[in-house]
Amino acid sequence: MALNLLNGPRTRAALLKAVEERVKTDAEERRRFAAAAGRVQGATGEQALTQAVGNYLRDLSRLPEAGRSGPYLWLAETVAILAGGGRPGQPASLFRDPRAEAEALFRPRGAASA
Numbered sequence: 001m002a003l004n005l006l007n008g009p010r011t012r013a014a015l016l017k018a019v020e021e022r023v024k025t026d027a028e029e030r031r032r033f034a035a036a037a038g039r040v041q042g043a044t045g046e047q048a049l050t051q052a053v054g055n056y057l058r059d060l061s062r063l064p065e066a067g068r069s070g071p072y073l074w075l076a077e078t079v080a081i082l083a084g085g086g087r088p089g090q091p092a093s094l095f096r097d098p099r100a101e102a103e104a105l106f107r108p109r110g111a112a113s114a
Contacts, residue, residue, distance in 0.1 A: 001079050002057050006050060011082050018078045019053050029071070032059055061106040072106075 005011040023033045036055035040048045060071050 001083070002075055003054060005079060005082050006054055006057065012050065014082050015078070016049060016053055018082070019056060022074060022078075032056060035059070 002015065005015045019033070023030045033052065033056050036059050037048075037052035039055050040051045043051050057075075060068070060075060063071060
């Protein structure tokens with residue numbers, strides 16, 4: 001869902017801004033984003049930033065289970081807000097199980113719920 005928002009012309013700027021804010025305030029996320037940005041090739045400007053954020057989101061999907069709760073929760077809240085389903089400061093209340101919703105963002109389509 002997050003990658004779809006990144007590809008949508010109406011939501012791209014908001015997602016880029018959300019990732020920028022997250023990366024500014026968290027040293028570990030800044031490290032992850034720097035690694036993702038280092039893999040961008042053949043692009044400059046906004047296109048390079050969009051590719052870096054896409055790499056960063058894909059990297060979040062491959063985090064080991066022990067370290068993914070925080071990033072998944074943040075991403076689920078961000079996606080809910082950008083998709084029109086939440087308000088800043090209270091998005092987690094939209095979900096009965098925020099962790100399950102966050103992990104569902106990366107579950108292949110058609111996969112059964114756990």
